Amino acid sequence: MFRRILTLAILALLADGAARAFAEDQGPAEKLLPEVKKLVDVFAAMESEAADPVDPDTALYQGAIPGMLRTLDPHSSFFDPGQFQQLQQMERSEQKGFGSIVSVLPGRVIVLQTLPGTPSAKAGLSAGDEIVGINNIPISRLEFEQLVQILMEARQHEVSLDVARPGAARLERIVMSPELVESPSVDRAFTVAPGIGYLRVTGFEEATGKLIQESIEKLGGAALQGLVLDLRNNPGGAVQSALETASLFLKADQVVFSIRGRGAEPQEVRVPKLAHSYEFPIAVLVNEKTASASEILSGALQDHERAVILGEPSYGKGLVQQVYTLSGGSGLALTIAFYFTPSGRSIQKPLGGGGQLGESIVTARGPFKTDAGREVRGGGGIQPDETILPPAPTRLRAALDASGVLTSFAGEYLRAHDVSADFEITPELLDDFKIYCSQHSIQPSVGEWSVEREWVQSRLKQEVVSLKFGVAKGDEIELRRDPVVQGAITALQSRR
Secondary structure, X not given: OHHHHHHHHHHHHHOHHHHHHHHOOOHHHHHHHHHHHHHHHHHHHHHHHOOOOOOHHHHHHHHHHHHHHOOOOOOOEEEOXXXXXXXXXXXXXXXXXXXXXXXXXXXXXXXXEEOOOOHXXXXXXXXXXXXXXXXXXXXXXXXXXXXXXXXXXXXXXXXXXXXXXXXXXXXXXEEEOOEEOOOOOEEEEEEEEOOEEEEEEOOEOOOHHHHHHHHHHHHOHHHOOEEEEEOOOXXXXXXXXXXXXXXXXXXXXXXXXXXXXXXXXXXXXXXOOOOOOOOOOEEEEEOOOOOOHHHHHHHHHHHOOOEEEEEOOOOOOOEEEEEEEOHHHOEEEEEEEEEEOOOOOEOOOXXXXXXXXXXXXXXXXXXXXXXXXXXXXXXXXXXXXXXXXXXXXXXXHHHHHHHOHHHHHXXXXXXXXXXXXXXXXXXXXXXXXXXXXXXXXXXXXXXXXXXXXXXXXXXXXXXXXXXXXXXXXXXXXXXXXXXXXXXXXXHHHHOO
């Protein structure tokens, strides 16, 4: 009786359809039954003979079923009832926070900006304030990883902050409750060079395509001479949003991506026939954290010779997954197919991890060619047309960023001076900063200071502008000195 009950329970967990087939003596279950019997025999032996008691839920949910999925690919996952409930809650959750942008350093949290109408602004937090305690926990005693974890957890509940205000002798206690805070997926849009716009897209959500179009129109619309589309650190999101974005740049009926898998006919997804696209040249920036929908868009623009791709090879995640609700409140996320660029390149890197599912599909070899006949590399991810690596951090840059002296000096300067939008760092101000660094035990050699002088000047201006006019304005300064952005500007100017 025990074995019969356990057999039916396992079949129900594996798939409700298989259980029904077993009851009706249909073919699929007859093939499965001998293998399930082996599993039942192993569990029966464990249950009766093992030195420690065997918990059925642990044996099935953490052992047998995950082990079976590992033979497929690293991304197919089984969720026990508790885990599946948490997954569903996360999918329904709304983003809450306090509406402040902070600089997180080892042992320090400095406020850079508070957004209007948010809990931080209502509580009186302002740029330059330093948060020294969270819920009676001194920040200075925390390791960096602990600090980041506490900041993430604090966004979910009411929080008590101990704040050191510039020029104040005593700490101030502030209590805030998180609220829904909008975080647009197009978070930076400005003119980076004459006639050239810059957009940074942090993810692909339902409204992203519309936001990109609205941002382009504000920057000049069809009159733009070029666009830098920054997809670095963009993990992807809604594939439909990537399709809408591609439709802004590709011609009607061009292929954006295709889907291939074992269980269905290959499918091509094209630009809608009524789409009207921009014609200015595009440069797309990618790195090792550019993934999924971002890679679908990048690959389509590259294959159709619509954009030049710069930066580092992308992540390589091109899975089509389906989430199934199983009996008993459990769930299954199963890889059912893969995404491919218009030229036939697999976006998904070879799966590895012992899995075999789709391996012959994602490792298909080229040659892969763009519309103009130019060969592009396959093998997973998007390979840039021009590889540009971020600059390696120097000892002085690392010391200045980790110590927080740039932000603290900028705050002190702003308390004594008013600055305008055309503010620049003078040689005298740079000398004052060098003395300030020395007072905080940062004493670079003459050679180090000479080599890094231009970078220090730009970073100091960025901090002053961020505290005075907002982080977005400060980011513009940083991005203009970014070598990948500079490479994109050069590429666009050569294509005019």
